[in-house]
Amino acid sequence: MHRFLFSISLILAALSTHGYAAETSSLLQPCDKKKFKTIVDYEDRALCGKLSVPEAEGINDRMIDLNVVMLPATTRVVVEDPLVLLAGGPGQAAVSLGAGWAQRFENLRKNRNILLVDQRGTGQSNSLSCELELAPTLDDIGVSGSIEDVIAAQVNALKQCLEGLDADPQHYHSLAAAEDLERVRQQLALPAMNLFGISYGTRMALVYTRLYPDSVRSLLLDAVAPTDMIIPLRVGTDADLAFQQIMAECEAQESCRKAFPDLPTLLRDAESRLAERKSLNLIHPLTGEREAVTLDPRIINRLLRGAMYSRDLRQLIPLALSEAAAGRWQTLVAIGDLISPDYEDDATMSIGMMASVLCSEDMTRVSNDVQGIYFNNALTELLDAVCPIWPSTPVTEDYFQPVKTAHPTLLMSGTLDPITPPNYAEAALSHLSGAKHLVVAGGAHGVSHLGCLPELIDTFLETLAVQDLDVSCVEEILPKPFFLGYAGPFSPQKETTAHD
Template identity: 35%
Template sequence: MHRFGYAQRPRYAALGLAAAFAVLALAGCSNSGTPAAASGGAGKTAAVKRHYGRIVFDPCTLSSAYAAGTIAAQCATFKVPENHAAPNGRTIDLHIAWLPPTDESAVDDDPVFFLAGGPGQAATESWPLVDGAFREVRKHRSIVLVDQRGTGRSTPLTCRDAAGDSDGSQSEQAMLDHSVAAVERCAKSLKVDARYFTTTDAIADLDLVRTAIGAAKIDLVGVSYGTRVAQQYAGRYPQHTRAVVLDGVAPNELVLGSEHARNLDSALAAQFKLCQQTPACRARFGGEPREQLRRLMARLQAAPVEVDYRDPSTGEQLREKVTSGHVAMLTRMFSYAPEAASLLPLMLNEADQGRYAPLMSLSKMLGNQLSEELNYGMQLSVTCAEDADLFVADPADADTVLGDAMTKVLQAQCKVWPTGQRPKDFHAPFASPLPVLLLSGELDPVTPPRYGEQVLKHLPNGRHLILRGQGHGALRIGCTPKLLGQFIETANAKQLDARCLDALGYVPPFVSFNGWEP
């Protein structure tokens, strides 16, 4: 799903569950205090409180360093039981943002709940990057953003100390011991019971919010890990679910983290094939970037190299060892989006020629963004309860970019993390007559199209759209926003005219920093 939460030897620095389900650019959210439009639109101001059902909201704004402008919203805090089996016990606060319809002259009763990825991202922080994809949906429907417990402002479980970097000087066992100790310290410092921060607890929260706002049924749009949340909610509360969108599908049956290494290598093979098929790329790089990557990582695994680079956050000149883990981090995260993946042959060639500074700066930038936006403690609460005991070693991981470090380290960390329980049928396939629209990118390195096909088998009213040449996350691509709006309006995936997606193509590989050749 490196530097997120587990010890790394050089080969594995900056690799982990968080990165597998993160988007390449992550959003930030601010409750700026600037008066927001009462209708959710920009321009008008209102300081009055608004009610949605029995929840009272105050004006707020959502913003992101990676998205232009701000989004007017209504924000509230909603108390839920920490342990749903003890409803009269200790409570925790959920942070909720509500975006009323932009045209309130004709409002549909069923709101849309947006479910963020991760595990560890917050819905309110991710929303600014996807808001444009919902322009049709927002006309007549409310959008409800619930920061899942453990993320955003909903009692976040950050555990930043558990996500330390390695300079490559420690042994693998020493780094593992350091990581486990950091996780144990974080667990002991918590003022809440991390056993109750699982997906099952989260869907119970969502239904309490649904009840409080007075919605008989809701629509669910889940991305990446959010597709697990959506399937679990729709399976547990089908009577309260109208329609479901799954973007970057993670099947219920999937053990999160168990196939990341192989999925990435499969995606890289397809992405690097574009270089082999492009004469300029083949002439410049020899047409074998995967072998170049393999040699580069082996060389850095054996001997990390001191490199001078510019800190992407401060502009300060720094000196540090570049390791095979930095290469793996950049390779993985760039593979999420085709525009970034098109740079990989060039970046790997630069590093192979001994010019490591650009790679180091970009790796640090991505690592800093991810560690700030993803709550590693929440990831552990989800993974330890739902997946870690099901990890099975696979020899096929040995020769991959990521290797088998992630599952080994997560298993070690879960031994010291407060671990909850999953329902016995948690990993049963999502089988439902509900209308479901599934979206996959052809070159997705995390949730490949075969996952969508697997889930579709149990959905008689489902439809799976595969976007040619695309990576992880489809909501904003091409005409997908139009199709999303039509599906939410009609709740009929089979009737969608998706021929507009045929216009999507492949991003050619860069052969120089001036861009790709025409």
């Protein structure tokens, strides 16, 4: 039960008029439904292939296979430049996310092919997910013992995984992944591409653009994490800001203010009450079965931070805190199950790849934790334990310089984002002379699918005239009201008055 606890501690702790033809490259062939069921169920014309690339050219002789998928355009008139999804994490696999992502952006597929490449170390590109070694912790460590016990178990599992890996993890960083993507582009004889990065994928887009500027037509950057942002450093303080926004919004809404007048006290009371309990008897929100679990009180901190990633789940936070402070935990546990990732097939977050990237890059610049008032730094806490045992090679100092480019770029941020708030995109904007930054007041982590943004993205890709976009519609995407009870966000008294 409750695999979310494990995942939170890890993670918290995108052609010519005849279209792309498969015969232009022996790399891509019709996808095998047994191996790519989700993709083929979504698009039965999808093309799949593997490209063998050096793991570390000039350093070792190992070759690794990159998993490549092309989703063809849905109309017969197809432009040459594809749209490339660069997944987040770090550790997510683009191919496993591809079908769900493409469904949200069907308008972008009308005349443009979608290229999906599992970044090295993820999905079916020589994965470093270590899922077999970590699997025993999913149902045990995740629901019992302290956070320290969880981290120790994960570190031991990663040590075991290292012994059996057919890989040298120190070569699975962003620079190597950018070189891989360029090899794919060259193999498929593609022109300059449109890069669509989400979260960590925005960094990949910027790194690739710096290395291969002639291979880029445009950039779409959603939830921006530029190279000069040290991802683990301000996990706690950025979450604090997002929680303070919830406090301010609730205070500004009369019904919320009356129902939940002191959210910080509710948080502290919930943590204290959980610390006093030795176990909880909970109903699993999916199976309906009762189970006894022992939880570290700090898990509340992780759950709330995870919920703030979603503009829908954050609606439940005041209610969940109020219930937990009164000893009723089911709402909080249900939130945890809702934010739990899917661990089936290749959708598993590659924890080894995450470690390879962050230990080689960001963690080389983290000298101490920056803790928040309400939220501690869960990611640094985990990486402080993992990086000493995980092989990594520090990137050079110039890697962290801001990427400067004149490529047409559309940056998108959610005001409510607890991990990549708008200030990071704003800092990147000063070095992007052909860019525009859209800030969505009602958006959290990832906003490109909200409201009118898919249509704005479509217009941008067609014209590249980013400064001419009419973005007034973005102002209509506002925060959702908070739930006051299980019936929803509306006051029962107001509902009665309205009916009268």
